[in-house]
Amino acid sequence: MTKSTIDIRRSADRFHTRAGWLDSKHSFSFGGHYSPANTNHGQLLVLNDDRVAGGTGFDTHPHRDMEIITWVLDGELEHKDSEGNRGLIYPGLAQRMSAGRGIWHSEKNHSKSDEMHFIQMWVLPDTQSIDPGYQQLDINDQLAGGGLVPIASGQGHDAAISIQQSAAVLWGGRLGAGERVTVPGADFGHVFVAKGSADLESQGILATGDAVRLSGADGIAMTAADEGAELLVWTTGAIR
Numbered sequence: 001m002t003k004s005t006i007d008i009r010r011s012a013d014r015f016h017t018r019a020g021w022l023d024s025k026h027s028f029s030f031g032g033h034y035s036p037a038n039t040n041h042g043q044l045l046v047l048n049d050d051r052v053a054g055g056t057g058f059d060t061h062p063h064r065d066m067e068i069i070t071w072v073l074d075g076e077l078e079h080k081d082s083e084g085n086r087g088l089i090y091p092g093l094a095q096r097m098s099a100g101r102g103i104w105h106s107e108k109n110h111s112k113s114d115e116m117h118f119i120q121m122w123v124l125p126d127t128q129s130i131d132p133g134y135q136q137l138d139i140n141d142q143l144a145g146g147g148l149v150p151i152a153s154g155q156g157h158d159a160a161i162s163i164q165q166s167a168a169v170l171w172g173g174r175l176g177a178g179e180r181v182t183v184p185g186a187d188f189g190h191v192f193v194a195k196g197s198a199d200l201e202s203q204g205i206l207a208t209g210d211a212v213r214l215s216g217a218d219g220i221a222m223t224a225a226d227e228g229a230e231l232l233v234w235t236t237g238a239i240r
Helices: 140-144
Strands: 005-009 015-018 022-026 044-052 057-063 067-074 077-081 086-089 093-098 103-109 116-123 133-138 149-153 169-175 180-182 188-200 204-206 211-215 221-236
Touching (some): 044 188, 067 077, 067 149, 067 188, 086 133, 093 103, 140 169
Antiparallel strands (some): 044 116, 067 116, 077 086, 149 169, 180 221, 188 221
16 A cells, blocks of 8 residues: 545435335445445445334345344344344344355344434455354443454454454444544555544544544544543455
8 A cells, every 4th residue: 555545425315225214324335326436445345234124124135245243333233144143133233244265144123112223234255155254242342442443353353253254353343522643554445433423633523423534544542522432443455
C-alpha cells in the first residue's frame, strides 16, 4: 500500500432494500443491488444493517465458503442451522457461522411484535471447503470496560469469537460521551457507526449508519459525541 486514503460513506448513500417485513441497508453490493466499484473493502464483502419486523425473519437458506458474523443491536435473533446449532442472539453476544463446504440456516425475530435490529458481516475465509462451524460468546463485560475490544478474530485474541481468516479482526466499542479511541492500523480498515455519532479526526462527524473506509491508514482517532457511539471496526488484508 503506497498511499493512505480515507473514504467516508454516508448512510443515505447506501443501497437500500425495503420488503415490508425487512428494512435493510447494504454497505456493499448485495442481492439485486450491484455496483462493480463497490463489492468489498479488503476481505470484508458484506455489512448489512437489518431491521426485521416482529414475527418475521429470513427463512432457511444456504451459504458456502464464508465467515458470517452477526451482531444484534436491539431485540433478539433466533438462529437455527443444518448442523444442529441453535442460538438466541442478543446485544453483546457475538455469533460466528463458518459456512465452509455448505450450511443452511434461518434467522428469525424472536419477538412476535417488536422490531429487531442487527448487523451482519461477511469476510472471506483463509481456506475453502472447511467443515461448517458455529460459535457464540457474550462479551458485554469486555465492552463495559471501554475502548475498542476484539469481537471476532482470526489472530487468537482472548475473549473473542474465532474466525477462519488470519488477516481479519472485528473490533467493537460502546463509547461514552467524549471517549476517544484509535482505529488499529491495517491495509484495509472499515469503521461503521452502529449507534450514536463520533468525530473522525480531521474529517468531522460520522452519524448513525455512516462509515469510513481506510486504506493503509494508521493511528486515526475517533471521539464519541455527546450521546456516545457504538462502533464496529474491521481490520483486514487484501483479497488474494
